[in-house]
Amino acid sequence: MTAFAPGRILKREKSVIPGFGITFGLTVTWLGLIVLIPLAGLFIKTFELSLDEFLAILTSSRVLNALKISFGISFLAAVTNAVLGSIVVWVLVRYDFPGRRIFDAIVDIPFALPTAVAGIALTTLYAENGWIGQFLAPLGIKVSYTPLGIYVALVFIGLPFIVRTVQPVLEDLDGELEEAASSLGAARWQVIFKVIVPAVLPALLTGFALAFARAVGEYGSVIFIAGNLPNVSEILPLLIVIRLEEFRYADATAIAVIMLLISFVLLFAINQLQRWTDTRVGR
Amino acid sequence: MKIDVNAVSKTFGTFRALDNINLNIKSGELISLLGPSGSGKTSLLRIIAGLEWPDSGDIRFDGEDALSLTVKERDVGFVFQHYALFRHLTVADNIAFGLRVRPRKVRKPEFAIRQKVEELLNLVQIASLADRYPSQLSGGQRQRVALARALAIEPRVLLLDEPFGALDAKVRKDLRRWLRGLHNELHVTSILVTHDQEEALEVSDRVVVMGHGKIEQVGTPSDVYDSPASAFVHDFIGESVALPITVENGVARVGERKLSINADGISGAARLFVRPHDIEIAQPGLSAIEGQVLAVRRFGPIHRVDISVPVDGGRTTIEASVPAGQEPKIGETLGLIPERYRVFAA
Amino acid sequence: MGHVMTSVSATILEAEFAAQASVIPRPVRTEPAPVRWALITIALSFLSLFIVLPLISVFQQAFSRGWEVYVAALVEPDAWHAIQLTLTASAISLVLNVAFGLVAAWSIAKFEFRGKGFLLTLIDLPFSVSPVVVGLVFVLLFGAQGFFGYWFIDNGYKIIFALPGIVLATVFVTFPFVARELIPLMQEQGTAEEEAAITLGASGWQTFLKVTLPNIKWALLYGVLLCNARAMGEFGAVSVVSGHIRGETNTMPLHVEILYNEYQFAAAFAVASLLALLALVTLILKSILEYRLAEDHKR
Numbered sequence: 001m002t003a004f005a006p007g008r009i010l011k012r013e014k015s016v017i018p019g020f021g022i023t024f025g026l027t028v029t030w031l032g033l034i035v036l037i038p039l040a041g042l043f044i045k046t047f048e049l050s051l052d053e054f055l056a057i058l059t060s061s062r063v064l065n066a067l068k069i070s071f072g073i074s075f076l077a078a079v080t081n082a083v084l085g086s087i088v089v090w091v092l093v094r095y096d097f098p099g100r101r102i103f104d105a106i107v108d109i110p111f112a113l114p115t116a117v118a119g120i121a122l123t124t125l126y127a128e129n130g131w132i133g134q135f136l137a138p139l140g141i142k143v144s145y146t147p148l149g150i151y152v153a154l155v156f157i158g159l160p161f162i163v164r165t166v167q168p169v170l171e172d173l174d175g176e177l178e179e180a181a182s183s184l185g186a187a188r189w190q191v192i193f194k195v196i197v198p199a200v201l202p203a204l205l206t207g208f209a210l211a212f213a214r215a216v217g218e219y220g221s222v223i224f225i226a227g228n229l230p231n232v233s234e235i236l237p238l239l240i241v242i243r244l245e246e247f248r249y250a251d252a253t254a255i256a257v258i259m260l261l262i263s264f265v266l267l268f269a270i271n272q273l274q275r276w277t278d279t280r281v282g283r
Numbered sequence: 284m285k286i287d288v289n290a291v292s293k294t295f296g297t298f299r300a301l302d303n304i305n306l307n308i309k310s311g312e313l314i315s316l317l318g319p320s321g322s323g324k325t326s327l328l329r330i331i332a333g334l335e336w337p338d339s340g341d342i343r344f345d346g347e348d349a350l351s352l353t354v355k356e357r358d359v360g361f362v363f364q365h366y367a368l369f370r371h372l373t374v375a376d377n378i379a380f381g382l383r384v385r386p387r388k389v390r391k392p393e394f395a396i397r398q399k400v401e402e403l404l405n406l407v408q409i410a411s412l413a414d415r416y417p418s419q420l421s422g423g424q425r426q427r428v429a430l431a432r433a434l435a436i437e438p439r440v441l442l443l444d445e446p447f448g449a450l451d452a453k454v455r456k457d458l459r460r461w462l463r464g465l466h467n468e469l470h471v472t473s474i475l476v477t478h479d480q481e482e483a484l485e486v487s488d489r490v491v492v493m494g495h496g497k498i499e500q501v502g503t504p505s506d507v508y509d510s511p512a513s514a515f516v517h518d519f520i521g522e523s524v525a526l527p528i529t530v531e532n533g534v535a536r537v538g539e540r541k542l543s544i545n546a547d548g549i550s551g552a553a554r555l556f557v558r559p560h561d562i563e564i565a566q567p568g569l570s571a572i573e574g575q576v577l578a579v580r581r582f583g584p585i586h587r588v589d590i591s592v593p594v595d596g597g598r599t600t601i602e603a604s605v606p607a608g609q610e611p612k613i614g615e616t617l618g619l620i621p622e623r624y625r626v627f628a629a
Numbered sequence: 630m631g632h633v634m635t636s637v638s639a640t641i642l643e644a645e646f647a648a649q650a651s652v653i654p655r656p657v658r659t660e661p662a663p664v665r666w667a668l669i670t671i672a673l674s675f676l677s678l679f680i681v682l683p684l685i686s687v688f689q690q691a692f693s694r695g696w697e698v699y700v701a702a703l704v705e706p707d708a709w710h711a712i713q714l715t716l717t718a719s720a721i722s723l724v725l726n727v728a729f730g731l732v733a734a735w736s737i738a739k740f741e742f743r744g745k746g747f748l749l750t751l752i753d754l755p756f757s758v759s760p761v762v763v764g765l766v767f768v769l770l771f772g773a774q775g776f777f778g779y780w781f782i783d784n785g786y787k788i789i790f791a792l793p794g795i796v797l798a799t800v801f802v803t804f805p806f807v808a809r810e811l812i813p814l815m816q817e818q819g820t821a822e823e824e825a826a827i828t829l830g831a832s833g834w835q836t837f838l839k840v841t842l843p844n845i846k847w848a849l850l851y852g853v854l855l856c857n858a859r860a861m862g863e864f865g866a867v868s869v870v871s872g873h874i875r876g877e878t879n880t881m882p883l884h885v886e887i888l889y890n891e892y893q894f895a896a897a898f899a900v901a902s903l904l905a906l907l908a909l910v911t912l913i914l915k916s917i918l919e920y921r922l923a924e925d926h927k928r
Contacts, residue, residue, distance in 0.1 A: 015740060016334050016354050017823050018833035023736035027748070030729050034800055035755055038766040041776060045769050084675050091672040095665055103673065105916055109680050111855075112908035112915075114862025116882040117901040120889050121683035124690060131686060132678070156679055188660065217759025220864035220882070224889065237761035241869060244765060249774055256762045263757040270757075271750060334824055354827050361828040367821035371843040381829030384839065436829055 042260065045253045057254040065231040066239045067258075073147060073235075074215035077154035082208045084155075085162030086200075092163075093170045107163045110156055115220025122153055123225040145227030150235065153221040158211030165207030169200050169277065202277040206270055213266040217259065284345050284439040284472050285310045286331065291340030293326055300326040301337065302496040310345075313466045313473045315483035318493035319519065324476045325364075325444055327493075331474065332359045332442050344439065360433030360471075362443040366425045368417035374428050375400050375413040381436040403431040406465070423454040430462075434469075441473040447482060455479075459486050480520050484508060492516050514627040517556040524562065524601040526555040526572070527594050527629065535626070538593045540571040544624060552629040557621040559587070562603040564611065570618035574601070576611045586610055590617060687905045690898035702888075702896035703903070707876045711884035711900070718792065718867075718880065719860035722799040726856050727849070730807025734845075735837075737808075738815030739823065749812070755804040763801045764869020767794055790872030795880065798866035803856045810852035811845055814925065818844055847921040854918065858911040862904055 046054065057063060091097075092104050110118065126133045126143035133143060143149050173196065181191045219237040226233045236259055243252035286308040293301040301323045308314050316324035329335040331342060333354035342349040349357055369377050375397075382396045391399070404410040407427040417425055426446060433441060446462070447455040463486045466473055477483050483490050484504040492499045492507055492515075499519075500512040511517035518525070528537050530549045535542040537555070546553065567573055574592035577600060581587075586605045591598050603619060611617060659665065692699055702708060733752060737745060755763070771788040772778050781788055788794045822844070826836040842849075864882040871878040873887065881900055888897035 016827050017739050017820055017836070019837075020736060020740045020742075023732045024740070024742070027729070027733040027736050030732075031748075031751055034797070035751070035804060038770055038801070039754075039758070041770050042762070042766050044776075084671070087668055088672045088676065091669050094659065095669055097669055103676055105912055106676055106680055108912055108915065109684060109908060112858050112862075112911045113684065114864060114882050114901075114904045114908070116864040116885050117687060117862070117904045117908075118683060120885065120897060120901060121687045121690075124894070125683055125686050131682065152679075156683070159679065213757050217757075217762070218865075219759065219761045219868075224886075237759050237865065240761050240765055244768065244869065247774075249769070252765055253769065256759075256765050259759055259762055263759065267750070267754065267757040332828060334828070355830045355832075359828055361825065363821050363825055365821060367825040369822055369825070369840055369843075380826065380831070380839070384826070384829065384831040384835045432825075432829065 039260070042253060042256055045249070046257045049250055049254060053250070054254050057251050058258060062230055062234070063236075063239065063255060066234050066236045066255075069147065069150070069232075069234065070216055070236040073150045074154055074212050074218075077151055077158055077215050078208050078212040080151075080155050081158045081162045081211050082204060085159055085207065085211075086166065086204065088159075089163050089166045089170055093167060107160050109160075110158075111160050115157065115218065116224070118156055119153065119221040119224035122156060122221065123149070126152060126225065144225050145233070147226075147233045149225035149227065150222050150233060153225050154215040154218060157218055157221055158215050161211040161214060162204070162207035165210065166200055166203045169203040170196075173199055202273055206273040206277055209266055209270045209273060213263055213270070216266075217263065286349075286440060286472065286474075287343040287346075288327070288331070289341050289343070291327070291330060291337045291342065293323075293330065293335070293337045299496045301330070304340070304496075304498055306491060306498060306501065308472060308474065310472055311470045312488040313463070313475065313486060314489045314491060315487040316474065316476045316491050316493055317478070317480060317483040317520075318499075319478055321495075322493040323496040324478075324491075324493050328442050328444055328474060328476045331440070332361050333357045334361070358436065358439045360436060360438030360441045362426075362429045362433050362441070362446050364445045364448055366417070366429040368425055368428055368432070370417050373414050373416055374409065374420070375404070377417070377428055378403050378431045378435050380432065399435060403435055406434070407431040421454075422450045423458055426450065426458060430465075434471075438471065441471050443473065443475045445476055445478070447477070447479070455482070462486060484520075492519065494519065511556070511625060514554060514556065517625055517627070522559050522602075524557045524559055524603070526557070526592065526599065526601060528553050528555050528626070529595065530626070537572055538595055540573075542571045544621070544626065546626045549626055549628050553626050554629050555621065555624055555626055557624045559602050560585075560604040561621060561623040562601075563620040563622055564588075564603065564605055564609070565618035565620050567616045567618045570620045572619040572621070573616060574598075574619065576613050576615045576617060579611060579613065581607070588617075590619065592619070684905060684909075687898055687901050690894060691902035693898075694895040698895050699899045699902075702893075702899035705896075707879065708884060708896075708900055710876045711879045711881045712903070714792070714795070714879065715861050715881040718795045718799050719857055721796050722803055722860045723853060723857055725796075725800050726803055726807045727853060729804070730811050730849070730852060733808045734811035734815050735841075737812050738818075739820055752805050752808055755801055758801075760798075760802055760863065760865025761869055763866040764798055767797050767801075767870050771797075789870055790874065790878055792878070794870035795867050795878065798870045799860045799863055802863050802866050803859050806856035806859065807849065807852035810848045810855070814845055814848045814922075815841070844925070847918055847925055851915070851918045851922060854911055854914055858908060861907060 049057075088107065092100060092107075123144050124130050126136070126149060128134065128137045128142070128144075130144070136143060141148070143152055177195055177199070178191050181195045182188075186194065217237060219235075219241075222235055223238055226235065226238070228234055228238060236255060240252045240255050240259075243249075243255070288304055288306040288308075291301055291304045292299070304323075304327060316327060318324045326335065330337050331349075333349070333352065336350065344352075344357065369380065372380065378400045379396050382391060382399060385391075400413075401410070404413055407430055409424055409427050409431070412420060412424060412428075417428065420428065430446070447458055450458065459482055466486075475483070475487065484507075487504060489501060490504055490507050491501050494515045500507050500516045502510075502512075507516060507520055511520060514525075517523050526537060528535050528542060530536075530546045530551065530553050533546065535544050535546045535553070535555070542555075544555065572592060574590040577589040577591050579586050579588050584607050586607060588603050588605050588611055589600050590603060591600050601619075605611060660668075737748065768789055769775050770777055771781055771794065773782065773789075775789075778789075786793070788797070822840050823836050826840045831839065862882055864886075867880055868883055868886070871880065871883060873879060873883055875887065879887065881904055885897050885901045885904070888900065
């Protein structure tokens with residue numbers, strides 16, 4: 001990293017702060033060893049399959065159904081979170097009520113609570129004799145051991161992503177903006193939809209993408225509550241585990257590669273969205 | 284310590300920050316690097332300090348090659364623009380930092396360090412603030428801590444990067460007079476970077492005027508003010524009025540009229556530089572430069588008069604200073620005689 | 630903080646201003662009371678139903694069969710071993726991630742180089758990989774069928790279905806936590822203090838230990854806290870690489886799963902309650918640290 005013009009080679013490196021070479025080298029090496037090489041291994045393993053075999057695995061009805069279930073329910077859960085999460089953010093930022101700070105802290109529980117714990121707790125709550133399930137059962141609504149259970153678990157784990165992404169943006173939003181809009185004659189609903197929503201939209205989309213990406217890959221909280229019936233309530237990550245336990249490595253790898261590619265696309269989208277948020281907010 | 288800067292150049296990407304700089308700094312003097320932002324003055328200071336390296340050229344401290352020395356070995360005291368005080372350390376610990384990080388063999392015993400810190404606190408007149416944290420100090424107080432911290436290591440040269448830039452006008456004035464006093468006491472070679480000409484002219488022994496990565500002029504404050512070496516210096520330091528003129532065969536003209544000024548060595552388009560207070564007002568017809576009064580403003584004992592003067596291809600407005608007694612009327616035609624002036628090729 | 634002189638008046642002014650801002654209602658910036666109360670009700674019901682209730686139910690279930698069953702479930706040898714394994718694995722990954730976080734943050738925040746944005750994306754990458762895929766990846770590398778599996782097994786090293794595999798999986802999923810907290814703070818703080826230390830004669834190490842580290846200690850602790858919570862609770866990735874060998878490779882979350890699947894609900898929830906307690910402690914410490922961090926960012 002010494003970038004001197006030709007003519008004179010100086011003895012010292014460009015920055016007085018030492019350690020760039022070693023820290024940069026260690027960073028890249030460690031990143032390579034722990035993250036990049038293992039992920040590359042996954043792709044290399046896929047190339048042991050022919051394209052036909054690869055496609056055959058992915059187009060088998062069980063995989064297709066798992067894809068539909070994973071992405072479909074994750075999407076619904078993320079949409080739910082976008083709506084309810086926005087209300088939560090609005091209430092936490094704009095209103096004052098007793099216990100506001102505690103509820104604010106509570107939003108992080110899905111981040112902090114191990115997924116397996118969340119899984120068994122939700123399953124018990126929504127079982128037919130559970131605290132919530134007992135009220136739903138007479139209405140003919142079954143949650144635990146059905147696709148609805150997957151939805152409940154994914155809403156649980158996705159919530160903080162929306163709230164923690166949108167909250168700072170709404171907090172930073174200049175109050176004068178709304179006052180200006182009102183002084184120009186806008187009704188309150190117009191202020192909300194023409195001033196506030198556009199301002200927080202990039203953050204909301206980022207939060208949505210984060211919640212969605214997390215939901216697609218989620219395993220621990222889902223498997224307890226899902227019932228795990230093939231083609232009905234079997235998610236992709238579970239199918240990977242099942243294939244692995246059957247020693248069908250090729251199948252597991254093919255499914256994993258597809259999941260990984262989709263998460264790369266999501267990561268890229270999230271990055272772009274974040275850049276958009278940053279330019280919007282002017283940070 | 285004497286510092287020689289020889290043919291130093293530095294580029295950032297395609298931007299030429301320093302272009303073949305040559306400068307000799309005398310031992311014990313206080314010299315200012317004065318220029319607008321982007322003139323390369325801070326880059327030059329950081330190169331002397333060893334915080335940056337030039338692409339070519341060399342720096343000598345008392346004849347010794349400084350570029351082969353680390354920052355540590357150069358023994359420079361650097362005062363940063365935003366002070367860069369250690370926010371987690373008290374004032375006293377900030378000042379002691381440079382003494383405490385020395386290798387055990389050359390480190391002073393703790394009581395000697397404390398004594399030194401106390402001396403410095405007294406020197407910069409902030410003894411009562413020893414146990415405060417930087418966040419609890421005003422800008423001027425932080426500046427004094429930064430200075431004491433830099434002086435603690437008994438540097439061979441003191442480098443100050445816009446030391447008063449972040450302070451308000453009153454504090455700035457007090458502090459720079461105090462700094463000059465301190466320098467008279469300590470006589471440590473000091474280089475001060477500033478974009479404030481008043482500051483540079485008031486405190487320095489010599490001023491280096493820089494623009495676009497080059498040195499425009501080096502001289503005492505009176506030199507650079509009274510005899511600017513270039514149009515840039517004339518324009519940058521003090522107030523200036525510039526009148527476009529043409530010079531042919533040693534004869535200067537403004538518009539159609541012949542000017543009786545000395546324009547030796549210049550030919551073609553040029554500019555006549557005058558300070559507003561060096562313009563004398565005369566009856567029309569007595570001077571080649573004539574114009575109509577556009578506006579008159581009063582500033583205490585003088586009037587500032589805007590005068591529209593016909594020049595080649597149009598008119599230009601120049602500002603003259605007139606004593607309060609003789610107030611020109613708007614619309615009146617006046618003759619203007621430049622008493623002291625410089626002519627530079629355009 | 631007894632001797633704040635210059636900033637006192639400013640603080641008072643700010644406080645007054647803030648008080649005014651909250652006392653004087655801004656009719657333009659809020660909704661009618663019924664709408665307000667409806668929204669508050671929706672938000673709080675949602676949070677209570679989806680988040681608070683599950684948490685309470687963990688403790689309720691854990692104690693549903695009394696204290697004796699609860700304590701018995703925790704002191705039972707397999708549970709005890711699971712606790713130890715979880716502590717060991719997360720301690721090792723913490724040390725590794727702190728080291729990596731500091732090293733990565735130093736190179737990224739204190740220097741300019743091309744491709745920095747890309748490097749940051751790569752560091753974030755583990756967040757977007759499904760835990761199960763992480764587990765699979767290490768099985769493919771080090772399992773009996775894996776690329777390096779034979780070599781390691783022939784030489785007597787067990788990685789998959791053993792502690793190293795669990796640590797690898799945990800390090801992968803917690804990889805970005807510490808670095809992500811440090812990098813933005815260190816970028817914001819810039820390099821002036823480090824440069825000052827170096828002009829005053831400090832060595833690189835002295836600069837790091839005496840100047841940089843004190844400035845980032847709260848962020849570092851914050852990262853460690855989040856990293857630890859995730860490391861101890863990780864389920865998917867560890868589940869794939871551990872092999873679920875009772876008393877050997879079972880971590881706490883895996884032990885919870887086994888007990889639950891064996892219908893030992895009270896015992897499962899007893900172990901789960903420890904993890905839930907960890908989550909609560911994490912959140913409380915997090916709130917405290919966030920306050921300190923805000924101070925660091927302000928200065």
